[in-house]
Amino acid sequence: MRLNNLLERNKDDIVKQWLFSVIDTYPADTSKFMKMQKDPFANPVGNSISVNLGPLFDELLNEMDYESITSYLYPILRVRAVQPILSTSQSTGFIFLLKKVIRESLKKELSDKDILKELLHFESKIDELTLIAFDVYLKCREKVFEIKANEERNRTFRAFERAGLLTEIPADRPSL
Amino acid sequence: MADLKPEELIARTDFTPPRTGWMDTPTVIREGMFCYAAKPKSVATLGLPYPREWNPLDDDWKLPENWKEIIIEGMKDRLERFRTFKIFMDICVRCGACADKCHFFIGTGDPKNMPVVRAELLRSVYRNEFTKAGKILGKIAGARELTLDVLKEWWYYFFQCSECRRCSVFCPYGIDTAEITMMGRELLNLLGLNIDWIATPVANCYMTGNHMGIQPQAFVDMLDFFADEIEDTTGVRVHPTYNKKGADILFTTPSGDVFGDPGTYTAMGYMILFHYLKVKYGLDVTWSTFNSEGGNFGLFTSNEVMKRLNIKMYAEAKRLGVKWILGGECGHMWRAITQYMDTMNGPADFLEEPVNPITGTKFENAKSTKMVHIVEFTADLIKHNKLELDPSRNDNLKVTFHDSCNPARGMGMLDEPRYVIKKVCKHFYEMPRNCIREQTFCCGSGSGLNASEDMELRLSGGLPRANAVKYVQEKHGVNMLACICAIDRAVLPPLMGYWVPEVDVTGIHELVTNALIIPGEKEKTVNLRGEDILNKDEVGPEEYYTRPDFSGR
Numbered sequence: 001m002r003l004n005n006l007l008e009r010n011k012d013d014i015v016k017q018w019l020f021s022v023i024d025t026y027p028a029d030t031s032k033f034m035k036m037q038k039d040p041f042a043n044p045v046g047n048s049i050s051v052n053l054g055p056l057f058d059e060l061l062n063e064m065d066y067e068s069i070t071s072y073l074y075p076i077l078r079v080r081a082v083q084p085i086l087s088t089s090q091s092t093g094f095i096f097l098l099k100k101v102i103r104e105s106l107k108k109e110l111s112d113k114d115i116l117k118e119l120l121h122f123e124s125k126i127d128e129l130t131l132i133a134f135d136v137y138l139k140c141r142e143k144v145f146e147i148k149a150n151e152e153r154n155r156t157f158r159a160f161e162r163a164g165l166l167t168e169i170p171a172d173r174p175s176l
Numbered sequence: 177m178a179d180l181k182p183e184e185l186i187a188r189t190d191f192t193p194p195r196t197g198w199m200d201t202p203t204v205i206r207e208g209m210f211c212y213a214a215k216p217k218s219v220a221t222l223g224l225p226y227p228r229e230w231n232p233l234d235d236d237w238k239l240p241e242n243w244k245e246i247i248i249e250g251m252k253d254r255l256e257r258f259r260t261f262k263i264f265m266d267i268c269v270r271c272g273a274c275a276d277k278c279h280f281f282i283g284t285g286d287p288k289n290m291p292v293v294r295a296e297l298l299r300s301v302y303r304n305e306f307t308k309a310g311k312i313l314g315k316i317a318g319a320r321e322l323t324l325d326v327l328k329e330w331w332y333y334f335f336q337c338s339e340c341r342r343c344s345v346f347c348p349y350g351i352d353t354a355e356i357t358m359m360g361r362e363l364l365n366l367l368g369l370n371i372d373w374i375a376t377p378v379a380n381c382y383m384t385g386n387h388m389g390i391q392p393q394a395f396v397d398m399l400d401f402f403a404d405e406i407e408d409t410t411g412v413r414v415h416p417t418y419n420k421k422g423a424d425i426l427f428t429t430p431s432g433d434v435f436g437d438p439g440t441y442t443a444m445g446y447m448i449l450f451h452y453l454k455v456k457y458g459l460d461v462t463w464s465t466f467n468s469e470g471g472n473f474g475l476f477t478s479n480e481v482m483k484r485l486n487i488k489m490y491a492e493a494k495r496l497g498v499k500w501i502l503g504g505e506c507g508h509m510w511r512a513i514t515q516y517m518d519t520m521n522g523p524a525d526f527l528e529e530p531v532n533p534i535t536g537t538k539f540e541n542a543k544s545t546k547m548v549h550i551v552e553f554t555a556d557l558i559k560h561n562k563l564e565l566d567p568s569r570n571d572n573l574k575v576t577f578h579d580s581c582n583p584a585r586g587m588g589m590l591d592e593p594r595y596v597i598k599k600v601c602k603h604f605y606e607m608p609r610n611c612i613r614e615q616t617f618c619c620g621s622g623s624g625l626n627a628s629e630d631m632e633l634r635l636s637g638g639l640p641r642a643n644a645v646k647y648v649q650e651k652h653g654v655n656m657l658a659c660i661c662a663i664d665r666a667v668l669p670p671l672m673g674y675w676v677p678e679v680d681v682t683g684i685h686e687l688v689t690n691a692l693i694i695p696g697e698k699e700k701t702v703n704l705r706g707e708d709i710l711n712k713d714e715v716g717p718e719e720y721y722t723r724p725d726f727s728g729r
Contacts, residue, residue, distance in 0.1 A: 027193045027201070029287035033276045041608050042276065044643035045285060078675070082635040084206040085286050144208075144631055147670045151628035158435055 081140035208632030214375035226368030392465035411698030429504025430662035442683030507661030580661035642675035
């Protein structure tokens with residue numbers, strides 16, 4: 001578990017680099033703002049990413065708990081699911097950016113074969129995390145469509161009601 | 177696709193966003209971010225030019241051949257007529273103070289939603305056509321030619337601005353970017369390029385008096401239905417009057433509240449309040465089935481159309497011979513009244529300067545427009561102890577207040593809503609300072625963008641608001657978001673449903689009449705929504721909140 005120790009030791013730096021690369025998935029002017037603005041209410045998107053990447057990294061270092069992972073992924077993906085400026089692959093693919101960050105950050109150490117082997121195993125965990133992200137992303141998109149469908153349904157219902165095409169079943173009638 | 181090799185597949189997955197400046201980054205019209213095109217019938221009803229079927233996703237927008245000439249002429253005409261437009265085109269120094277203040281920029285992450293860039297979309301063409309520097313230096317001076325792509329970019333981004341004016345609060349020069357959007361939309365309307373969510377409500381309003389196209393008899397039916405509901409929950413029968421000549425006050429409110437939950441409960445609230453004032457003080461407030469709309473989507477089309485719809489309220493007040501007009505919890509109606517009415521259709525000299533006949537208070541701010549905001553009216557009644565209230569009936573609620581953009585920034589109504597809420601509810605919690613009052617974040621769906629096809633735009637644009645609500649929900653257990661705008665009441669429930677499902681939405685007058693002790697009422701066990709209210713003699717609030725049947729859960 002030498003790799004885990006290395007990752008643990010370099011955690012702050014790795015998470016920071018990961019955060020910057022995730023933020024860089026946005027256009028330059030946007031990412032500049034997201035990096036600078038620290039107020040969580042003025043910058044909810046940047047904040048939701050920066051608050052949750054650390055705990056996600058911890059999950060990768062430890063047992064991957066599905067429930068905890070989804071609770072950290074939701075705040076990030078709920079945002080990305082309603083940002084058509086990002087494609088689906090861009091929305092969920094931010095997790096893969098961690099691979100690049102780790103490879104660069106531990107360049108020297110990775111010449112050690114054993115550590116490299118451990119990295120392969122660790123990277124599968126990153127892949128697994130990405131699959132979970134895909135689940136979460138889809139759930140968010142389903143919610144968006146559910147909201148859209150409800151709006152349409154309510155509107156149709158109201159139009160029917162207005163046109164006098166609906167009638168209520170009297171309360172004293174037996175239910176069907 | 178199946179024949180792709182892994183490296184080819186990777187090459188197609190480019191995670192690097194464009195690093196070009198805004199002018200060199202092509203605009204892609206994306207699903208979920210725009211509203212459908214205006215139906216030709218609605219455009220024709222209003223007598224606006226170029227009604228036709230067209231689709232924003234098509235290459236061909238079926239524009240008239242001389243479209244460019246029409247736009248440039250339209251710009252010239254407006255630069256001459258509106259001094260603000262000319263000044264706003266000239267004085268921006270691009271300091272960037274507004275750049276990160278727009279909820280659409282914050283939420284969508286799209287730099288063209290920075291207010292400064294949105295204005296530059298228009299300003300670049302202005303420089304090219306109307307300034308020497310732009311004509312000579314071109315791109316170096318921030319100028320560019322008006323092309324079809326530029327026109328499409330205008331359409332896409334001027335209909336991604338809710339005209340909320342948060343950006344203008346931060347502009348050191350006082351540039352009102354919302355007015356730039358308004359000009360942009362006026363120009364687009366010269367080519368029949370409106371969205372249907374605006375054009376059809378405007379046409380409806382023009383023909384039937386309200387955005388929904390409700391006929392007078394259906395309007396009465398709906399209010400009668402509310403009277404039945406009120407009788408069920410309070411035991412009191414209210415008798416609203418319609419089109420009553422010689423009434424003291426004409427009441428005007430958005431039709432959205434008559435037909436959509438949870439606004440309907442706010443409408444019931446008005447009815448109960450007017451009944452109370454009639455019984456206790458003999459005040460005669462009448463509704464109009466012809467002037468059945470307070471909202472004015474004309475504001476999102478052009479100043480002429482706004483004027484056409486606005487006059488109806490005053491014409492009806494004149495016809496009925498009332499003293500003054502009381503306006504409901506609406507958003508942009510107050511923008512139109514406070515900022516434009518006086519120079520548009522005013523001053524309304526044929527009405528009286530508004531005085532509350534019950535308290536004697538003069539509404540000095542409404543001296544010229546003769547139209548008083550109901551929250552101010554109710555705050556005045558409460559201040560003079562004219563309403564008998566039992567705030568414990570709202571003990572099941574932990575309330576926060578969303579300053580609706582137009583009453584807050586368009587008329588400066590910041591304290592009255594809070595005063596009223598605190599008098600009728602015991603549990604009130606503010607959202608963080610940079611999300612409320614004059615810095616309030618928009619619902620993300622204002623200015624006619626509350627359709628369902630642009631849901632991604634609405635949900636991302638509403639994120640900054642929802643994020644602040646989430647904060648008070650987690651910190652204080654807030655379960656109710658109060659607001660004073662009918663669009664808010666229509667759009668905040670789905671917004672909350674996505675970001676903070678624990679929180680419901682209400683108008684202030686629903687809260688007021690939950691607490692109001694109506695003469696002759698039966699013992700209240702449920703509120704207007706039919707939810708159980710806390711019996712204060714049985715359990716304390718803390719215990720109540722933890723009960724499994726707690727209605728705010």
